[in-house]
Amino acid sequence: MATVTQSPVTPEDLEQIKKVLLFTDDDVLALRKAHDILVPRVERLLDVWYGFVGSHDFLLRYFSTDEGPVERYLAAVRVRFGQWVADTCRAQYDEAWLAKQEEIGRRHYTEKGKTDGVVGTPPIVHFRYLVPLVYPIYATVRPFLEEGCDDPAEVERMHQAWLKSVLLQVTLWSRPYVSEGAF
Numbered sequence: 001m002a003t004v005t006q007s008p009v010t011p012e013d014l015e016q017i018k019k020v021l022l023f024t025d026d027d028v029l030a031l032r033k034a035h036d037i038l039v040p041r042v043e044r045l046l047d048v049w050y051g052f053v054g055s056h057d058f059l060l061r062y063f064s065t066d067e068g069p070v071e072r073y074l075a076a077v078r079v080r081f082g083q084w085v086a087d088t089c090r091a092q093y094d095e096a097w098l099a100k101q102e103e104i105g106r107r108h109y110t111e112k113g114k115t116d117g118v119v120g121t122p123p124i125v126h127f128r129y130l131v132p133l134v135y136p137i138y139a140t141v142r143p144f145l146e147e148g149c150d151d152p153a154e155v156e157r158m159h160q161a162w163l164k165s166v167l168l169q170v171t172l173w174s175r176p177y178v179s180e181g182a183f
């Protein structure tokens with residue numbers, strides 16, 4: 001299993017990235033409100049996301065060997081993905097959280113499949129999909145927020161906070177892909 005190590009991204013770096021995203025304390029509050037809506041619906045949300053990935057062979061291949069999808073790998077990642085939803089909505093941006101983002105980035109790039117002992121899948125998730133996947137992760141969460149909140153303005157606040165947080169995290173996950181000194 002991969003060891004969680006300290007992120008090279010400093011808390012000061014994190015604050016600057018949050019400023020670029022216009023991420024505020026109001027976004028933290030909106031995410032925490034979204035927690036009570038999304039966590040009880042996480043399995044259905046994951047069904048949507050897994051359906052999306054599974055409907056595109058070029059994405060499903062990251063979880064597949066020549067023999068086809070590795071079910072235990074898909075299942076293990078699903079558990080972590082569900083935890084990611086909860087952690088995203090907790091919005092606790094401390095050094096432990098930064099270390100976790102570094103680990104997720106490595107699992108996409110330098111250590112893909114190692115946590116689950118999977119061999120034979122592509123060795124990396126190609127960067128060309130990392131950023132574009134923000135949109136389906138963002139767009140598909142809205143109906144779940146609407147199920148749990150009948151105030152359109154509050155749904156919009158939660159949805160925008162979700163987008164900012166996902167962009168923040170994908171930016172941090174991108175760090176291992178970037179040449180030394182360029183992040």
